[in-house]
Amino acid sequence: DGGITQSPKYLFRKEGQNVTLSCEQNLNHDAMYWYRQDPGQGLRLIYYSQIVNDFQKGDIAEGYSVSREKKESFPLTVTSAQKNPTAFYLCASRRNQETQYFGPGTRLLVL
Amino acid sequence: AQSVTQPDIHITVSEGASLELRCNYSYGATPYLFWYVQSPGQGLQLLLKYFSGDTLVQGIKGFEAEFKRSQSSFNLRKPSVHWSDAAEYFCAVGAPPGGSYIPTFGRGTSLIVHP
Numbered sequence: 330d331g332g333i334t335q336s337p338k339y340l341f342r343k344e345g346q347n348v349t350l351s352c353e354q355n356l357n358h359d360a361m362y363w364y365r366q367d368p369g370q371g372l373r374l375i376y377y378s379q380i381v382n383d384f385q386k387g388d389i390a391e392g393y394s395v396s397r398e399k400k401e402s403f404p405l406t407v408t409s410a411q412k413n414p415t416a417f418y419l420c421a422s423r424r425n426q427e428t429q430y431f432g433p434g435t436r437l438l439v440l
Numbered sequence: 441a442q443s444v445t446q447p448d449i450h451i452t453v454s455e456g457a458s459l460e461l462r463c464n465y466s467y468g469a470t471p472y473l474f475w476y477v478q479s480p481g482q483g484l485q486l487l488l489k490y491f492s493g494d495t496l497v498q499g500i501k502g503f504e505a506e507f508k509r510s511q512s513s514f515n516l517r518k519p520s521v522h523w524s525d526a527a528e529y530f531c532a533v534g535a536p537p538g539g540s541y542i543p544t545f546g547r548g549t550s551l552i553v554h555p
Contacts, residue, residue, distance in 0.1 A: 371546060371547040372484075372545040419484065423541065427541070428474070430486070434483050
């Protein structure tokens with residue numbers, strides 16, 4: 330059963346703590362994306378990767394980091410430098426076609 | 441630069457009534473256009489897409505959208521809304537593949553369905 334999985338569904342972060350959100354896909358897609366969603370603001374691009382071992386900053390990359398060591402995986406780390414991390418985070422992937430497919434999301438909350 | 445405008449933040453309709461959600465885009469050439477739906481706490485699900493050809497596109501769940509180049513619009517329609525259609529709807533515009541494919545999303549329209 331192909332698709333995109335994100336874990337955990339809910340994540341709690343303490344002040345000064347780094348946390349990592351997981352995104353895995355078994356669709357054999359080359360490109361992967363991370364978006365942040367806040368109420369009334371739509372989707373904002375954090376990072377994207379078009380191939381393994383390569384990634385680019387999106388519109389709001391400050392305070393976030395990513396890696397792309399495997400085609401299937403694109404984890405996002407929310408660092409302590411991100412002062413307002415509370416949001417819903419969405420991962421997406423795309424092959425050489427034009428449509429993005431989204432995971433179920435991770436909600437990050439600050440304790 | 442490409443952009444997407446969804447002029448309506450909220451739309452309220454009665455169950456069984458028709459629906460039209462507006463989407464206007466800005467893009468220098470023929471765009472790739474998408475509509476997604478998001479239920480609370482969930483990811484985005486693709487409803488339909490337009491790449492080329494027939495300007496009236498059929499999607500899942502009884503939705504359709506019409507691409508109007510002259511108006512730079514891609515409005516989503518449904519003839520009879522069901523209570524389960526209550527959700528957030530996003531329009532997106534993307535460039536054709538071959539370069540750095542970064543779609544732009546609108547801010548979304550929240551659909552409220554009254555019984």
